[in-house]
Amino acid sequence: MANHDEAAAVRPSTLAWVSRHLEVGERIVRTEVLHGGITADMRKLTIGTRDGGTRHLVLRSFVDPFYLGHAEDWLNREASALILLAGTGVPAPGLVAADPIAAHCEYPSLLMTHLAGRAVLDDEGLEIRLPLLARQLVAIHALRPAERPRQYAALTTADTVVVPTGADAAAWAAATDVIRKPAPSYDGSFLHRDFQPSNVLFDVPPSHPAGARVSGVVDWAAASWGPADLDVAHCCTNLALLHGPAWGLRFAEAYGEAGGVLAEAASERLYWWARDALACSEEVQSVAQPWREAGRAELTTRAVEERLDAYVTALMDTLG
Template structure:
């Protein structure tokens, strides 16, 4: 089997577990590491079929992480729920959330066509598609028993890291915003980590009119909470990837696509600021995979400067 000893190699117990979930006559013929996973090891598993062809699966493995069981349970529940909807997600094949059979907690799923697209070129065509996809996710209405756990936010006013050179008055005002209680909200099914790095695109022919989303991946943080929180998270990521103005634009596109946000400007600002300030603690972690995907100009300092400008823009916005 190719890459038996390389970065894409699958550990022996896990490989045997994968094999038990293949169809009769199938076998693993190749494994390779995939880029983009910030919380888990991701591998493409190529399976040889009885007819001589192949098909691909994706193996997600959490190594030495205390949250692995919760994350895999959330992802399993989300994939099972979304299989009955029009949201394009991987199909669930198997999960070993407690590492009973594998060396580490693992999940096996189908492979989706397409790729993540992070470059600036074509962003004006992708942002509306991202917004419409998030509206579709929030339109999913699971029964109470199928809802994922309530959302969690860990950032507090005391953990925010104000970037060097930031508008200190604007940032102080932003921190004051999250000192208050969270606004009331109507619960929605959330991806909770929806951003361009977790969306796959495919353009079968030249031109933006052919662009389409082929998949939404990484459901390990699926939650129940306010739509504003999902929107705010994508706004922040788009602002850091493409510039602060695009963060503001994404929220506008979400509403134009039929999405409903909090009724008052103050409530919207709370969620927008809460998410942006949360990333102040994770600039290095956020920017590293973007550089690995080819956006080498997005150094930690550049991303930090964009975050500083985005928070200031939020605080300076009318209303």
């Protein structure tokens, strides 16, 4: 078996567990590191089939000690979400197997089907992808599962916000005051809870970029029930940091144009959007690093902090 990255090869116990979930006559012929994730080690596994062909699976393993304490919960939630999503029309991976407590694997792991396409983080073509992102999120929010996932969690508080050096102090103080207030009431929706460009796969024909389509939505470990505004806000923040503040604001408009329903009052929308933007202030470095690894070398931690400051200021100017 050829390993794409020998330094972090999949351990024998994990490979044996994967093999037990293959079809008769199949075998693992290659492992390849998938970059772009923050919390988990992701591997694309090439499986040799009985007829001489190949197919692919994805292995998600929690190896970083910092995240191991959350692995059981996150993997159970993702497994449940993938089961729920099967047959809904949302292009999510199919669950193959899960070992949330590492009973069989070296690390807590989940095995799922591989989806075609790739995450696209470039500025080029964003005007085409934006409405596709919005329509996909509307479709996710329209799901009404028989069994709701757990309630959303928003851990950021006014006391945990990290104001970037040189930021607009007045805008950040005003935004922080917004999230000191109680959360607005809302009509619940099924949430992805980390819907953003890194977790949406696109099929973009090289000869026809305008024919791009969403081919998959991945990373369902935080699937929740809560306000649609929170999912929209998260995508807005990420678009603002990747492409500039105006694109963050534009996504909210695209979501409405696609049939999505947000809170009626500007003050309520601002609460959710400010909350997500301020939450990002606590983890700018961990957000920016995978983007640089994916080819956006200009997105240094400092550059992302500056965009976050500009976005928070724009939110307060627009909705505050």
